[in-house]
Amino acid sequence: VGGPVTITPVGASYAPALLDLQLRNRSFLAPFDPARPEAFYTLQGQRESALIAEADREAGRGYAFVIVEAGSGELAGRIGLSNVVRGAWQNATLGYFVDRARNGRGYASGAVGLALAFAFGSADLHRVQAAVMPGNPASARVLEKNGFRKEGFSPRYLHIAGAWEDHDVFAITKEEWLHS
Numbered sequence: 467v468g469g470p471v472t473i474t475p476v477g478a479s480y481a482p483a484l485l486d487l488q489l490r491n492r493s494f495l496a497p498f499d500p501a502r503p504e505a506f507y508t509l510q511g512q513r514e515s516a517l518i519a520e521a522d523r524e525a526g527r528g529y530a531f532v533i534v535e536a537g538s539g540e541l542a543g544r545i546g547l548s549n550v551v552r553g554a555w556q557n558a559t560l561g562y563f564v565d566r567a568r569n570g571r572g573y574a575s576g577a578v579g580l581a582l583a584f585a586f587g588s589a590d591l592h593r594v595q596a597a598v599m600p601g602n603p604a605s606a607r608v609l610e611k612n613g614f615r616k617e618g619f620s621p622r623y624l625h626i627a628g629a630w631e632d633h634d635v636f637a638i639t640k641e642e643w644l645h646s
C-alpha cells in the first residue's frame with residue numbers, strides 16, 4: 467500500500483518543510499480550507515500547529531501525518547484523521563492535501579490507503595468518514611479508489627474559505643476495508 471509515498475506522524479521538526487508546502491500551495495488550497503489566520507503562514511504558526519498535532523496524537527484525539535515522497539524523501543502533503551470518537555462509534559474524519567506540483571502521481575490515493583491501514587490497524591477504529599465539495603472530483607475519485615462509499619449529500623456542512631459549503635459525505639467501515 468502507498469506506492470510512491472509513505473506517511474509519518476507530524477512533529478515540530480517538520481515545521482520548516484510544512485511552512486514551505488503551505489506557502490507554495492496557499493492559493494491552490496484556499497478554496498478547500500477553512501480561512502486561516504496570517505500567523506498560520508509563519509514558522510511559529512507551523513510549529514504550533516505541529517505541537518497541537520503531537521498533543522492530539524498523545525491524547526488519542528487525532529492522528530496527523532506528513533506525506534513523504536518515497537524517491538526524494540521530500541514532503542509532498544499532509545493527511546490526518548481528526549475528530550476521533552470512541553465508545554459505540556469508533557469513528558474519525560479524514561482530510562488531506564497533496565502539493566500542487568506533485569498532483570496526478572497517485573500520491574493522495576497512496577496516502578489515503580496508508581491512513582486507512584493505520585485507522586483500522588493500530589488506531590483500531592471502525593469507520594472513517596470524508597467530506598468532499600461537489601466541485602472536487604479528483605478528491606472524490608481518490609476516496610472511491612480506496613473503497614469509500616458515497617453516503618449522501620450534506621448541505622452547508624463545513625465552513626470553508628469563509629462560507630458554509632455543501633459536501634458529499636463518503637465513508638468506509640473496517641468490514642469493507644478488510645474485504646477490498
Ligand SMILES: CC(C)(COP(=O)(O)OP(=O)(O)OC[C@H]1O[C@@H](n2cnc3c(N)ncnc32)[C@H](O)[C@@H]1OP(=O)(O)O)[C@@H](O)C(=O)NCCC(=O)NCCS
Pocket residue numbers: 494495498561562563564565568569570571572573574575576597598599602603604605607608
Ligand atoms: C485532491 C488531491 C488531494 C488529489 O491529489 P493527487 O495526489 O493528485 O491524487 P491522485 O493522483 O492520487 O488521484 C487523483 C485521481 O483523480 C483523478 N482526477 C484528477 N482530476 C480530475 C477531475 N477534474 N475529474 C475527475 N477525476 C479527476 C485522477 O485521474 C486520479 O484518478 P485515477 O488514478 O483513476 O486516474 C489534490 O488535488 C489536492 O490536494 N487538492 C486540494 C486539497 C483538497 O482538495 N483536499 C481534499 C479535500 S476533501
